[in-house]
Amino acid sequence: MSSEPIERRVSYIGDTLRACRCSICGQEYFDARDYCGNCGRKSFGKMQNINLFYDKGKLEFCTLVNEPTNKFRKLGSYIYGIISFHDGKIRVPGRLTDQIIKEDELVDFSDLEGREVIPRFRRRYSVSATEVIPTISLAFTLADEYYPHQEYKIVPSSKEYDTPGIVGYGVYTSRFRIKENRIERAVPFIDEDSVTAAVEAGKMALIHSAIDSSLVGKVYVGSESNPYAVKPIASKVAQVLRLGKEEEDMQAVDAIDTEFACKAASSMFKDAASLVNYYDSEIKYAMVIGSDNSQAAPKGCPGGELDDFVGFGGSAYIFGKTDLIAKIEGWYSITSDTPDFWRRDGQPFPLHGGRFTGDPAYFKHVKKATEKLMEKCNLKPIDIDYFITHQPNPRFPVKVAAQLGFKEDQYSISLQVNKFGNTYSGCSPIGLAAVLDIAKPEDLIIVTSYGSGAGSDSYLLRTTSQIREKRERQKINIKSQTENQFIKFVDYTTYRRLKLGM
Amino acid sequence: MQNNPAIVAVGRTKFGEHYGKKPEQLIEEAWLTASNECSLERKNLEACYLSDCFLPITNKLGLEEGFLSELTQLHVPMEVTSSVSAALLAACNAIKAGVYNTVLVGGIEKMTDRWDKIRDDLMLLEDPWSYYAGGTPEANHELMLRAYIKKHNVSGDDLDKLNLALAKISVKNHAQALKNKFAQFHRRITIEHVLSARKNARKLLGLYDFAPISDGASALILTNASLANRFTDQPIYVLGESSATDFITFPSRRDLTGFSATRIAMKKALKMAEIPLIDIGIAEVYDQSTVMELISIEDLGFCEAGTAWRNIRGTCDNYEGYYEVNGTKLFVNTNGGLKADGNPIGATGGAQIFEVVKQLKNQAGDRQVMIDNNIPKFGCVQELEGFGTKAYITILGGEIIEQ
Numbered sequence: 001m002s003s004e005p006i007e008r009r010v011s012y013i014g015d016t017l018r019a020c021r022c023s024i025c026g027q028e029y030f031d032a033r034d035y036c037g038n039c040g041r042k043s044f045g046k047m048q049n050i051n052l053f054y055d056k057g058k059l060e061f062c063t064l065v066n067e068p069t070n071k072f073r074k075l076g077s078y079i080y081g082i083i084s085f086h087d088g089k090i091r092v093p094g095r096l097t098d099q100i101i102k103e104d105e106l107v108d109f110s111d112l113e114g115r116e117v118i119p120r121f122r123r124r125y126s127v128s129a130t131e132v133i134p135t136i137s138l139a140f141t142l143a144d145e146y147y148p149h150q151e152y153k154i155v156p157s158s159k160e161y162d163t164p165g166i167v168g169y170g171v172y173t174s175r176f177r178i179k180e181n182r183i184e185r186a187v188p189f190i191d192e193d194s195v196t197a198a199v200e201a202g203k204m205a206l207i208h209s210a211i212d213s214s215l216v217g218k219v220y221v222g223s224e225s226n227p228y229a230v231k232p233i234a235s236k237v238a239q240v241l242r243l244g245k246e247e248e249d250m251q252a253v254d255a256i257d258t259e260f261a262c263k264a265a266s267s268m269f270k271d272a273a274s275l276v277n278y279y280d281s282e283i284k285y286a287m288v289i290g291s292d293n294s295q296a297a298p299k300g301c302p303g304g305e306l307d308d309f310v311g312f313g314g315s316a317y318i319f320g321k322t323d324l325i326a327k328i329e330g331w332y333s334i335t336s337d338t339p340d341f342w343r344r345d346g347q348p349f350p351l352h353g354g355r356f357t358g359d360p361a362y363f364k365h366v367k368k369a370t371e372k373l374m375e376k377c378n379l380k381p382i383d384i385d386y387f388i389t390h391q392p393n394p395r396f397p398v399k400v401a402a403q404l405g406f407k408e409d410q411y412s413i414s415l416q417v418n419k420f421g422n423t424y425s426g427c428s429p430i431g432l433a434a435v436l437d438i439a440k441p442e443d444l445i446i447v448t449s450y451g452s453g454a455g456s457d458s459y460l461l462r463t464t465s466q467i468r469e470k471r472e473r474q475k476i477n478i479k480s481q482t483e484n485q486f487i488k489f490v491d492y493t494t495y496r497r498l499k500l501g502m
Numbered sequence: 503m504q505n506n507p508a509i510v511a512v513g514r515t516k517f518g519e520h521y522g523k524k525p526e527q528l529i530e531e532a533w534l535t536a537s538n539e540c541s542l543e544r545k546n547l548e549a550c551y552l553s554d555c556f557l558p559i560t561n562k563l564g565l566e567e568g569f570l571s572e573l574t575q576l577h578v579p580m581e582v583t584s585s586v587s588a589a590l591l592a593a594c595n596a597i598k599a600g601v602y603n604t605v606l607v608g609g610i611e612k613m614t615d616r617w618d619k620i621r622d623d624l625m626l627l628e629d630p631w632s633y634y635a636g637g638t639p640e641a642n643h644e645l646m647l648r649a650y651i652k653k654h655n656v657s658g659d660d661l662d663k664l665n666l667a668l669a670k671i672s673v674k675n676h677a678q679a680l681k682n683k684f685a686q687f688h689r690r691i692t693i694e695h696v697l698s699a700r701k702n703a704r705k706l707l708g709l710y711d712f713a714p715i716s717d718g719a720s721a722l723i724l725t726n727a728s729l730a731n732r733f734t735d736q737p738i739y740v741l742g743e744s745s746a747t748d749f750i751t752f753p754s755r756r757d758l759t760g761f762s763a764t765r766i767a768m769k770k771a772l773k774m775a776e777i778p779l780i781d782i783g784i785a786e787v788y789d790q791s792t793v794m795e796l797i798s799i800e801d802l803g804f805c806e807a808g809t810a811w812r813n814i815r816g817t818c819d820n821y822e823g824y825y826e827v828n829g830t831k832l833f834v835n836t837n838g839g840l841k842a843d844g845n846p847i848g849a850t851g852g853a854q855i856f857e858v859v860k861q862l863k864n865q866a867g868d869r870q871v872m873i874d875n876n877i878p879k880f881g882c883v884q885e886l887e888g889f890g891t892k893a894y895i896t897i898l899g900g901e902i903i904e905q
Contacts, residue, residue: 063644080636091753093636113648125634
């Protein structure tokens with residue numbers, strides 16, 4: 001679509017599936033409209049907005065599209081059909097995503113018809129590299145496969161804390177993986193990128209936090225693979241997740257993208273926590289998302305060494321002072337101008353400083369930040385229950401943890417690089433999520449991120465008594481995403497194709 | 503009824519690909535055929551009602567009226583609609599109102615000029631939300647068929663028979679087109695062609711179930727009945743015409759198993775024509791797919807919902823040119839239908855009307871149908887815009903019904 005106003009309108013409705021209900025007769029409509037066709041003029045001002053983005057639908061009828069229109073060509077063959085919501089009150093068109101259909105594969109449509117599906121926020125179709133990337137949530141996955149449906153239910157907060165901390169979190173990765181040398185890495189489907197992963201992770205964090213999205217006053221999105229050089233991911237997240245109060249077709253929220261290689265998101269944890277802790281802050285909650293479709297040149301090309309480890313995924317954390325699962329008890333940051341890894345503007349793939357990415361970069365910064373934090377808080381490694389750090393490959397985190405004096409049972413649970421690959425900005429937050437998924441109340445956690453360029457932020461977290469009860473709200477955790485029978489493994493060629501996107 | 507609209511001449515081009523011709527040349531050709539037939543001069547025209555669905559997109563032509571004015575050196579009022587039936591409806595209203603006595607109704611489309619992008623355009627215009635979700639022009643037909651099968655509980659043996667009936671529609675239309683010199687396809691196909699295309703497509707419908715992309719033009723000359731005899735011995739009267747509209751988003755419609763717009767428009771058109779349905783012996787229906795022919799026969803009221811495939815199957819085994827419905831013969835798409843005659847969208851309706859007019863005048867040559875040794879008295883044309891978003895019904899007859 002070359003028309004920005006049309007793109008804006010389609011996206012505004014389609015990204016979050018804005019529908020409406022007539023409060024007089026109950027008739028529902030997709031898309032949003034100002035009056036009810038049944039009730040006419042008297043219905044003006046009586047239409048309630050509804051949002052199908054968190055709902056589940058039913059695939060009524062479907063067929064195979066194996067000769068897509070031009071803009072959908074890169075998807076290959078896919079299932080397309082009619083999806084109903086609310087017992088058939090609303091029907092929308094939609095395609096099933098996250099499916100690779102082989103050229104001679106026979107699809108049993110009747111096996112799919114009648115099954116529950118969930119809207120997914122994805123790229124809509126291909127456009128030229130200079131155009132705005134169209135998105136839509138008329139893409140669906142089967143609810144009985146990789147992603148089960150989770151209700152977004154707002155629960156009034158029951159407990160206030162003096163110290164700010166984590167209210168909830170979510171980790172989003174794709175169902176596709178590539179397995180090489182015993183390492184599994186998450187591979188985006190062709191309609192996914194760092195923007196779609198950021199939105200999906202944010203959605204999951206809202207579901208886990210059970211807070212009203214309109215109370216989120218700020219959203220930070222850290223990424224180093226934003227498909228745009230100029231255009232924030234955060235504005236998309238704010239609009240799709242309807243963060244902050246709605247003012248006409250805008251959101252009363254501050255949204256900002258941050259960049260500092262792999263610590264772009266984790267660096268903002270303290271900013272988010274500080275913001276909600278400001279003495280007359282009107283911001284009750286702040287969301288921090290780290291999302292990357294980690295880039296690497298193909299193997300054999302300069303920078304291709306990274307292609308053994310790059311992953312895909314996003315993680316979102318909501319900070320506040322109510323119903324915390326973990327309090328932030330301290331932090332320590334360290335920065336130096338160390339050029340260990342970089343990507344020049346306009347270049348598709350990053351390069352790195354080879355042997356200089358280790359000792360003078362990763363190890364130096366991670367160690368210093370962690371040691372200084374422990375020193376500041378009067379803690380020794382033995383006092384800490386879990387240690388998490390950035391995982392650019394399986395070797396570095398283990399080595400730095402040992403150098404810092406941590407034992408295997410303190411850090412092993414956090415090692416997710418073997419499962420998802422290095423998810424760049426999402427990486428140490430995903431490690432933290434793996435720990436929070438299983439931590440007991442009153443556990444002490446240190447998470448130290450690392451961003452090339454270079455810097456580290458080390459945080460001390462203490463879990464609360466609420467961590468266990470709130471865990472029930474999140475079915476899609478790290479375990480379910482690593483041990484999932486619906487994971488699809490792809491070969492290297494497919495991986496590179498999917499990675500390129502639509 | 504002196505202001506009853508009457509068709510005094512019809513003309514058309516061959517449908518197919520007209521690589522070297524400009525759109526205006528196509529309409530000129532169709533108009534010349536029609537005007538020759540009734541010896542009418544350009545200067546007799548008081549207005550032109552044109553239709554094209556796509557020219558601004560396919561040929562970057564806006565203000566098609568101006569092109570036609572330049573070509574004909576005419577300065578009469580001209581209006582553009584999206585289908586010939588829509589143009590005809592507007593022209594009929596003007597004639598009935600006594601505004602004009604003699605008008606040209608015509609349609610042009612030149613889809614092959616934008617061959618590589620036409621499916622995107624079609625789908626985007628036809629059903630934008632479905633397009634954004636990944637739908638194709640063909641997908642809606644397949645979904646409608648699946649909805650039809652489910653609603654009418656067609657399964658097992660019956661399902662095979664239904665699928666076969668649909669294949670026979672395609673075979674029948676290709677056979678009919680062999681007798682139509684204007685048709686896009688002059689190629690006999692067999693059931694096996696249809697079935698193997700479906701197998702390749704791995705779904706219910708395949709290549710041979712769908713109408714093609716075409717170029718072409720059609721034209722007709724409409725006068726009021728009192729003038730008609732000056733131009734022809736055999737005017738064909740527009741006895742009833744009506745249209746109805748449905749939601750643009752196919753999935754949002756209340757009924758996914760047919761076209762409500764057709765049903766509504768047909769009821770109104772029959773009422774206007776004041777003839778019973780059973781008197782209609784020939785129907786040109788809008789078969790963008792074999793499913794559409796099947797479903798349209800039901801929507802028009804010739805068969806009960808969910809039953810047309812039985813009639814089709816029953817009579818297609820030894821096909822003699824008609825379907826047997828309600829104990830009578832119904833001739834459907836004798837020109838080969840959109841499937842084989844071609845489907846240049848903005849001109850298609852003109853070819854449908856052309857066929858019925860020729861049949862009612864006993865001028866259809868090899869295709870001429872006879873009902874109990876008589877030429878048919880009444881015929882109807884169903885034209886759709888979009889995927890059933892608009893339906894136009896035109897009922898034609900060789901004589902005016904005296905009230």
